[in-house]
Amino acid sequence: MAKLEIRELKTWIAGLVILLFAAVPIVSILTDQAFYMAQYSRIMIYALAAVALNLILGFGGMVSLGHALYIGIGAYGAGMLDFHGVTNGWLQLLAALGVGGLFATAIGAVVVRLKGMTFIMITLAFAQMGYFLAVTLRTYGGEDGRAISARSQMYLLDFSNPVVLYYAIFACLMATLWWVDRVITSRFGMAIRGSKSNERRMLALGFPTFRYKLAAYVISAQICVVAGFLLANLTLYASPSYMQWMVSAELIIMVILGGMFTVFGPVIGALVFLLLEEWLSNFHSASFPAFGELVNEHWLAVLGAFVIVVVLTARNGVYGYVGKRGRTP
Amino acid sequence: MSEVKPILSIRGLVKSFGGLLATDHIDFDLLPGEVHAVIGPNGAGKTTFLSQLAGELRPDEGSIVFGDVDITHKPVPERAKAGVGRSYQISQVFRDMTALENVLLAVQATEAGSFSFLPSVFDDEKLLEAARHHLRLCGLGARENTVVSILAHGEHRQLELAMTLATRPTVLLLDEPMAGMSQAESVDMIKLLKEIKKHYAIVLVEHDMDAVFSLADRISVLVYGRVLVTGTPEEIRENELVKEAYLGDQEEV
Numbered sequence: 001m002a003k004l005e006i007r008e009l010k011t012w013i014a015g016l017v018i019l020l021f022a023a024v025p026i027v028s029i030l031t032d033q034a035f036y037m038a039q040y041s042r043i044m045i046y047a048l049a050a051v052a053l054n055l056i057l058g059f060g061g062m063v064s065l066g067h068a069l070y071i072g073i074g075a076y077g078a079g080m081l082d083f084h085g086v087t088n089g090w091l092q093l094l095a096a097l098g099v100g101g102l103f104a105t106a107i108g109a110v111v112v113r114l115k116g117m118t119f120i121m122i123t124l125a126f127a128q129m130g131y132f133l134a135v136t137l138r139t140y141g142g143e144d145g146r147a148i149s150a151r152s153q154m155y156l157l158d159f160s161n162p163v164v165l166y167y168a169i170f171a172c173l174m175a176t177l178w179w180v181d182r183v184i185t186s187r188f189g190m191a192i193r194g195s196k197s198n199e200r201r202m203l204a205l206g207f208p209t210f211r212y213k214l215a216a217y218v219i220s221a222q223i224c225v226v227a228g229f230l231l232a233n234l235t236l237y238a239s240p241s242y243m244q245w246m247v248s249a250e251l252i253i254m255v256i257l258g259g260m261f262t263v264f265g266p267v268i269g270a271l272v273f274l275l276l277e278e279w280l281s282n283f284h285s286a287s288f289p290a291f292g293e294l295v296n297e298h299w300l301a302v303l304g305a306f307v308i309v310v311v312l313t314a315r316n317g318v319y320g321y322v323g324k325r326g327r328t329p
Numbered sequence: 330m331s332e333v334k335p336i337l338s339i340r341g342l343v344k345s346f347g348g349l350l351a352t353d354h355i356d357f358d359l360l361p362g363e364v365h366a367v368i369g370p371n372g373a374g375k376t377t378f379l380s381q382l383a384g385e386l387r388p389d390e391g392s393i394v395f396g397d398v399d400i401t402h403k404p405v406p407e408r409a410k411a412g413v414g415r416s417y418q419i420s421q422v423f424r425d426m427t428a429l430e431n432v433l434l435a436v437q438a439t440e441a442g443s444f445s446f447l448p449s450v451f452d453d454e455k456l457l458e459a460a461r462h463h464l465r466l467c468g469l470g471a472r473e474n475t476v477v478s479i480l481a482h483g484e485h486r487q488l489e490l491a492m493t494l495a496t497r498p499t500v501l502l503l504d505e506p507m508a509g510m511s512q513a514e515s516v517d518m519i520k521l522l523k524e525i526k527k528h529y530a531i532v533l534v535e536h537d538m539d540a541v542f543s544l545a546d547r548i549s550v551l552v553y554g555r556v557l558v559t560g561t562p563e564e565i566r567e568n569e570l571v572k573e574a575y576l577g578d579q580e581e582v
Contacts, residue, residue, distance in 0.1 A: 182446075185451055186446050186449060187444075187450055188443055188444055189446075193426070194426075194434045197424065198424070200385075200421055202434075203404075203405040203409070204383065204385075204409055204414075205409055205434065205438040205492065205496055206406045206407075206410040206438040206439070207434075207438055208404075208406045209406075
């Protein structure tokens with residue numbers, strides 16, 4: 001009974017967050033604060049990437065410290081094609097997914113055989129290669145990246161209207177959440193979870209685990225490509241900074257912060273992480289200006305401390321914590 | 330040796346780790362429907378031998394023929410698919426899943442592939458029924474919703490057997506199924522194995538001599554990676570070499 005209530009509580013929290021996302025443009029328009037819409041567009045894009053990462057991290061046990069690479073590929077898909085006069089968003093997305101698929105398959109074929117620390121390090125190494133490759137692309141702005149002239153033309157969807165772009169991102173996030181929620185109890189999801197739990201047993205049962213892990217890695221990467229494409233449309237910019245290793249690390253933090261054994265946890269993680277980042281980096285204290293400045297300057301340290309506290313007190317993250325309390329011993 | 334064609338035929342199997350010859354030119358036959366036990370003192374190479382049959386270790390020399398197919402160089406999942414089921418000395422189960430989910434995955438392994446991305450396995454009555462059947466068969470019917478990490482040791486052994494059987498093997502490789510079990514649990518397990526042995530050919534590695542002598546049709550004694558002697562339980566019991574190398578050893582302990 002108690003367990004049921006906890007589950008309901010979690011559903012309530014997820015429902016409220018989704019409602020919040022859905023309501024932002026309305027509030028934004030009513031209060032004439034366009035900023036909110038941009039802020040929450042960004043939050044949902046990172047939530048999308050974090051949910052995708054969690055598919056292999058939480059459910060597959062593959063800790064990728066290189067998923068920013070795929071955000072970068074998605075962003076450059078929009079940026080590079082725009083530079084060459086191809087403004088058709090569907091073409092840009094298709095090209096990005098094509099390149100992303102090639103990269104993910106090649107990199108995945110190497111890394112999914114690895115475990116633990118080697119997996120982390122090799123995914124990081126591949127992502128860094130992508131980063132430095134982008135830095136050397138002088139035509140597209142090199143280290144600084146390059147502004148995109150206009151939002152992608154999606155024909156039925158007018159991305160130049162921020163409300164349309166916002167709800168397109170919202171729809172991508174919802175569709176992904178729905179699918180991940182289903183896939184974890186599907187045959188494919190069971191194969192992935194089994195490979196994380198005990199790969200030796202999976203092989204002995206007759207599962208060629210390599211192909212399932214590789215497929216999960218590629219799918220997870222491709223969702224990040226979509227996230228990157230949306231990010232470039234939001235910021236109208238494509239730069240190597242999107243695939244910095246810091247971004248990969250932040251995605252992992254979002255997943256851990258929210259709760260990596262839940263479907264919705266990474267969304268909470270992205271929301272909390274990015275709101276805190278915003279709040280701390282603009283922190284002001286009227287009564288103690290010196291304190292405000294201190295937090296302002298060292299907001300990353302404060303954020304770090306918060307992450308440590310969450311991980312130590314609630315090993316399943318903020319969202320996972322809700323379920324943990326009710327669990328009978 | 331026999332007119333019956335063996336289901337598993339091993340010839341000249343060699344495996345060495347550095348200077349240590351763990352498997353020393355082993356010839357071994359498993360006949361359809363028989364329980365062929367492998368016994369021997371610690372470090373005789375029993376698990377190494379079994380791991381080569383399952384495919385986790387590749388032999389340096391020799392051949393393993395399963396039915397009519399040479400599987401010497403086939404990877405583990407392919408052998409499992411072909412019908413070689415294995416249980417381990419230390420239970421290899423999915424500790425974070427329920428007992429039902431464990432066996433469900435084993436049943437799922439018998440299907441053509443697992444690239445199905447939407448329908449839940451928990452809505453698939455056929456899959457669930459097959460999994461429950463094997464749980465009941467191995468005495469875990471009442472435990473299906475229990476997370477495996479809190480099951481007792483003996484129950485882990487039962488669960489592993491249930492999973493192995495659920496993959497619908499023709500040959501079972503059992504590595505000390507009685508390891509770490511209480512007397513009562515061992516008795517139950519022997520009873521269970523006696524029931525299922527009609528349907529499978531079994532290679533049984535076991536230290537529990539009561540189990541070996543009550544289950545085995547033939548016994549091979551392994552010493553320093555070599556087959557010392559193969560024979561019926563009576564022949565092994567009477568064999569002077571075996572008494573010296575192995576059984577005598579046990580009595581001292």
